[in-house]
Amino acid sequence: MTTIASNLQGVRERIAQACASARRPVEDVTLLAVSKTFGPQAVREAVAAGQRRFGENYLQEAVDKISALRAWESEGLRQAHAAPTEWHCIGPIQSNKTRLVAEYFDWVHTVDRLKIAQRLSEQRPPGLAPLQVCLQVNVDGGANKSGVPPDEALALACAVAVLPRLTLRGLMTIPEPAPDAAAQRAVHARTRALFEAMAAQLPAGAVWDTLSMGMSADLEAAIDAGSTLVRVGTAIFGGRKPAAARP
Ligand SMILES: *Cc1c(COP(=O)(O)O)cnc(C)c1O
Numbered sequence: 016m017t018t019i020a021s022n023l024q025g026v027r028e029r030i031a032q033a034c035a036s037a038r039r040p041v042e043d044v045t046l047l048a049v050s051k052t053f054g055p056q057a058v059r060e061a062v063a064a065g066q067r068r069f070g071e072n073y074l075q076e077a078v079d080k081i082s083a084l085r086a087w088e089s090e091g092l093r094q095a096h097a098a099p100t101e102w103h104c105i106g107p108i109q110s111n112k113t114r115l116v117a118e119y120f121d122w123v124h125t126v127d128r129l130k131i132a133q134r135l136s137e138q139r140p141p142g143l144a145p146l147q148v149c150l151q152v153n154v155d156g157g158a159n160k161s162g163v164p165p166d167e168a169l170a171l172a173c174a175v176a177v178l179p180r181l182t183l184r185g186l187m188t189i190p191e192p193a194p195d196a197a198a199q200r201a202v203h204a205r206t207r208a209l210f211e212a213m214a215a216q217l218p219a220g221a222v223w224d225t226l227s228m229g230m231s232a233d234l235e236a237a238i239d240a241g242s243t244l245v246r247v248g249t250a251i252f253g254g255r256k257p258a259a260a261r262p
Contacts, residue, residue: 019057020064022251023048026234030245033238044238047103047227049248051076052255055083058100061251067098070124070246072106074115081119105187105246107161114138117180122147124187124227124246127163132175139180148175149187149227154206157191165205169213176221183217185225185243186210192232199233203240210241 016024026046034041049070050058058069058080071077081102088099103122108131116123117138126132126148139146150171153162163171168186176183186209190202206228214223229237229245237245249255 017060017064018253019060019251022253023061023064023066026247026250029234029250030238033235036235037239039238043243045244047105047244047246048251049105049230049246050080050252051106051248053252055080055087057252058084059087062097062100066251068101068103070103070105070248072104074104074106074112077102077104078115078119103246110134117146118143120146122149122184124149125151125161126175127151127153127161127171129171129174132171132178132181136178136180145180145182147184148181149185149225150175150183151187151189152206152209154188154209155190155202160189162188165209168209169216172213172217172221176218183221183223185223185227186213187227189230190228190233196233196236199236200240203228203233203237203242207241 030044030046031041034044045068047068047070048061048066051072084100101121103124104116104120105124108116108125110131113131113134117135118140123146127150135146150168151162152165152168153160154165172183175181186206188206193199193202207226210226217223225244226242227244229242231247231250234245234247
C-alpha cells in the first residue's frame with residue numbers, strides 16, 4: 016500500500032471514530048482531500064485508493080492539475096464504475112480570477128462578498144451544473160482574515176441564494192489554531208449555531224446542507240460540533256514545503 020493510501024485509511028478511521036463518539040452516522044461527513052502543493056501523481060494515488068473529492072487553494076496550480084487529472088480520466092485509466100473527480104476551491108478568490116473558478120471547479124467554499132458570487136454566476140458555463148457554494152465566515156473575528164462577519168452572513172446568503180448559476184450549500188470556516196480540543200470545539204459550535212439559525216431564514220431554493228469545517232489538526236472537534244465536510248491535507252499527503260522551496 017502506498018503512503019497516501021495508508022494515510023487515507025487512517026483519516027477515514029479518525030472520521031469514523033469521531034462520528035461514533037458524536038453519535039452521528041459516518042455518511043454525514045464528507046472527506047475533502049486537500050492536494051495543494053502536491054502534483055497530479057499524488058492525486059492519482061489518492062484516486063486509486065478510492066478518494067474522489069479534492070480541495071485546491073492556488074488557482075493556476077489547480078487549473079493545471081485538474082486538466083491533467085481530467086485528461087487521465089478521459090483516457091479511460093479511471094477504474095470502471097468510479098465517479099469522476101470533484102474539485103473544490105478553498106483558497107481566497109480575487110475578482111479578476113473568478114472565471115477560472117467558474118470554469119474549472121465543482122464547488123467553491125470561500126465566497127465572502129456578493130460581487131464575487133455575482134461574477135461566478137455570470138461566468139459559470141451553461142453546459143456545467145450550477146457551481147456549489149459555501150460562504151466563508153470569519154467566526155473568530157481576526158481583523159485581516161477573509162470571511163464575512165457573522166452578523167452579515169444572512170444578508171449575503173439571501174442574495175447569493177437567488178443567483179441563477181449557483182447553488183448555496185452552507186458555511187465554511189478556518190478558525191485560528193486553538194490551544195486544546197475544548198477551545199477548538201467552542202469555535203466550531205458557534206459556527207454550527209449560526210448555520211442553524213440561518214437555515215430557517217433562507218429563501219426557497221437554497222440547499223443548506225453543508226458545514227465545511229475541520230482540518231488535519233481539529234477534525235474530531237469539528238465533527239463533534241456538527242461538521243459535514245472536513246478538509247484534510249497534511250494527514251493525507253504529508254507536510255507541505257513553504258512556497259519558496261517549491262519548484
Ligand atoms: C490547506 C488547507 C486545509 C488543509 O489543512 P491541513 O492542516 O493540511 O489539513 C484545509 N482548509 C483550507 C482552507 C486550507 O487552506
